[in-house]
Amino acid sequence: MRLTVLRLLVVAVSIAGCARTAPQAGPRIPYDDDGVCPFSCCTYREWTVDWDTDLRSDRRDDAPAAVHVALGQTVQALTGVVTTTKVGRATASRQITIGATHLVVPAGETIYLLRNVGGGDWKIWFNGVVDQQYIPNQACSGQQQTSDECAIQISVQPETVWWAKVQGPQGREGWTREIDHFGNIDSCG
Numbered sequence: 143m144r145l146t147v148l149r150l151l152v153v154a155v156s157i158a159g160c161a162r163t164a165p166q167a168g169p170r171i172p173y174d175d176d177g178v179c180p181f182s183c184c185t186y187r188e189w190t191v192d193w194d195t196d197l198r199s200d201r202r203d204d205a206p207a208a209v210h211v212a213l214g215q216t217v218q219a220l221t222g223v224v225t226t227t228k229v230g231r232a233t234a235s236r237q238i239t240i241g242a243t244h245l246v247v248p249a250g251e252t253i254y255l256l257r258n259v260g261g262g263d264w265k266i267w268f269n270g271v272v273d274q275q276y277i278p279n280q281a282c283s284g285q286q287q288t289s290d291e292c293a294i295q296i297s298v299q300p301e302t303v304w305w306a307k308v309q310g311p312q313g314r315e316g317w318t319r320e321i322d323h324f325g326n327i328d329s330c331g
Contacts, residue, residue, distance in 0.1 A: 168254050169267040173226040175257060180304045182260030183330030186219040189308070190325040197316025201225075201305040208316035215311050217324070222306040229267070230255030230300035232277060238290040241266065241273030255300045 179185065191214065196207035201223065211217055232255055234247045245268050247253060254267040259274060266275050275294070282292030308324075309315045321327065 168229055168252075169226075169256065169272070171226060171229060173229075173256055173267075175224045175226070175265065177221050178224050179222060179327075180224050180257065180260075180302065181328075183328045184260075185327065185329040186221055186306070187326070187329075188216050189219045189327060191215045191217060191323065192325050193320075193323040195318055195320055195323040197308055197310065197314075197318050199316060201317045201319075203319075205317070209310040209312070209314040211308070211310050217311065218309040219324070219327070220307045220309055220315065222304060224257050225303045225305065226256045226300050227303060228301035229298075230296065231298040232264075232266075232294050232296045235293045235295060238293045240268070240275045240290060240294070241271075243271055243273050245269065245271055245273060253294065255296065255298075257300055257302045 191211045194210065194212050197209045197211060198205040199208040232253045234249055234251050234253065236249045238247050239245065240247055240253070247268060251268075253275070256265040256267055256272070259265055262276050262278055264275055264277050266273055276291050277294045277296060278291055279296075282289070303319055304321060305317050305319050306321060306324075307315060307317055318324075
């Protein structure tokens with residue numbers, strides 16, 4: 143009887159050990175960043191319609207048209223979602239501390255890039271934490287080499303899709319990723 147109970151206990155412990163999940167190797171994709179614009183001066187406000195555009199009922203290219211907006215009209219851009227469809231990668235050349243949460247990244251570790259925020263800043267993922275970090279686009283030189291930012295090298299750029307939720311002149315709303323069909327998006331110029 144004791145031997146049977148012992149065997150059952152060993153089997154139960156073995157099954158429980160197998161049920162544990164391995165640490166996540168990177169962020170879940172697709173990764174949605176709700177309510178954001180993909181560049182520094184991007185803004186949701188009144189946009190001009192520069193080309194006739196169908197606004198979709200959902201954030202899918204095959205979604206039915208919810209409303210059509212025509213050249214010369216104005217629309218109200220309400221919000222948006224930047225979706226990362228493929229993560230980028232950067233590597234630390236030495237141990238560094240990154241982001242607002244002061245994540246310690248050992249030398250040789252991969253930092254996953256979710257999207258470019260603008261001005262050299264990136265939304266990053268490391269060990270389950272989403273943060274933001276400045277990473278220069280060009281190689282650092284001289285005195286800059288000692289900065290933590292210069293210890294990060296981008297090897298793969300992320301791939302993203304930007305969907306904007308827009309309200310047409312008659313109040314009907316829809317989604318578009320044909321952002322180049324609209325004007326007055328950049329508040330810097």
